[in-house]
Amino acid sequence: MELDKPIFYLTEELRELVESELEFVREIPFFKVYRDPETGQYWRVPIPDKYQTEFLVNLPPGVDWIEFDSRELEISLLKEYRGISANQCIWKECNESALNGLRYCAMHALTKMNIRK
Ligand SMILES: [Zn+2]
Numbered sequence: 001m002e003l004d005k006p007i008f009y010l011t012e013e014l015r016e017l018v019e020s021e022l023e024f025v026r027e028i029p030f031f032k033v034y035r036d037p038e039t040g041q042y043w044r045v046p047i048p049d050k051y052q053t054e055f056l057v058n059l060p061p062g063v064d065w066i067e068f069d070s071r072e073l074e075i076s077l078l079k080e081y082r083g084i085s086a087n088q089c090i091w092k093e094c095n096e097s098a099l100n101g102l103r104y105c106a107m108h109a110l111t112k113m114n115i116r117k
Pocket residue numbers: 089090091094095096104105106107108
């Protein structure tokens with residue numbers, strides 16, 4: 001499996017790939033940590049939550065697996081997935097571009113509206 005980005009949307013298909021091709025390391029609060037035997041990299045997978053879009057997140061060497069904050073990665077993935085519109089985000093005093101199909105920028109969509117995809 002070619003995991004060539006630091007974050008992915010965790011589809012059912014990707015979850016199955018992770019479970020079959022990566023080595024389970026251990027469970028931490030809300031997540032399971034896996035190791036890619038080919039690259040030695042660690043990845044964090046949320047315990048399934050049927051209400052939320054979930055992410056497969058790369059854990060850079062030396063980070064605290066439990067405390068690692070993937071919000072910036074989630075925002076950039078959302079921006080990449082939706083694309084940027086010509087409009088400005090309607091959040092008060094925000095100068096960022098709104099995402100395609102939304103009235104908010106990626107940061108406000110994710111952090112204020114809980115739009116993850
Ligand atoms: Zn905004």
